[in-house]
Amino acid sequence: MQLTDAEAIEEWTRAQARVIELVEGIPAAEAALPVPACPDWSVRDLLAHVVGYSTDALADREDDDHGAAWTQAQVDARAGRGIAPLVAEWRGNTGPLRAWMAEHGVRPLNDVVIHEQDLRGALGVPGAHDTPALAALRDRFAGRVADAVAEAGLPPLRLEGGSWSHGPADAAVVVRASGFDLARAVTARRSAGQLRSWTVQGDVEPYLDCFATLGPLPERALTDGAT
Known part of the structure; x- marks a missing residue:
């Protein structure tokens, strides 16, 4: 199955909304849960990476191979931030990133779709299996x-x-x-x-x-x- 860029941008927006609904308001204990699919990170850390990707893309700091140093730097730069400020940063990037994807390609879609399921696995909340x-x-x-x-x-x-x-x-x-x-x-x-x-x-x-x-x-x- 292939998506047009316009369809992919809409799918990214829907996935972002699902992830925000999944994590917004969770208690600190759940934010600190390890992510089985990304064992070096907690739920909060993984969200920091997903959010950081959007910010880095907009700032023309996207790493060609999305290497470990690049992704970990996104987490480290947001150390100490709770779920609410991370969600606020991501929401602020929504419109600009939609425009960025229309011009530069829809690579961020893969990241959010994969990590949505990683987060669901950590939190025990299945969903979005047939998108x-x-x-x-x-x-x-x-x-x-x-x-x-x-x-x-x-x-x-x-x-x-x-x-x-x-x-x-x-x-x-x-x-x-x-x-x-x-x-x-x-x-x-x-x-x-x-x-x-x-x-x-x-x-x-x-x-x-x-x-x-x-x-x-x-x-x-x-x-x-x-x-």
């Missing part, structure tokens, strides 16, 4: 997995999630799970053990590194919305 943005993200990152498979010299892999699939029908290795779980798997949010358990044909073991699109796979199983 157009998540479907587009799944297609894009399934393509990255397929590219990594080809670069590794492996035969093609097939992913099957309900009515969605990616890869040739005659693939020797087939991974089958919900469309949502596969969206999370191709963004390195599902463990090797989960991928093994979803393999219904062939041996997924040689393919596991291909799923590490955004860093190493988590060491333990993740089920977003459940702590």
Whole structure:
């Protein structure tokens, strides 16, 4: 699935609103909860990164590869700020970032869609499993997995999630799970053990590194919305 830039900007705006609704007014204890998908960060820290991305993009400080130093600097720069001032900063960026994306591209959409689910996993609040943005993200990152498979010299892999699939029908290795779980798997949010358990044909073991699109796979199983 592909989105036009105008559609992607609207999807970003909806995702921002959902995240704000999710975190606004949570008690300090919940803001301090660790994020299983981003184990070095708390809920507050992850929100600081998402907010900081918008501010850095507007200031022409976007890192080409979104490296760890760049993202951690966003968190460090907002150390000591609670949820309310972070939300206020982000709301102030909404209009300018919508205009920025219309001119420079819609990369911020991936970040907010992925991290919305990371935050939901930390807070135990499932939702937004069937958005157009998540479907587009799944297609894009399934393509990255397929590219990594080809670069590794492996035969093609097939992913099957309900009515969605990616890869040739005659693939020797087939991974089958919900469309949502596969969206999370191709963004390195599902463990090797989960991928093994979803393999219904062939041996997924040689393919596991291909799923590490955004860093190493988590060491333990993740089920977003459940702590």
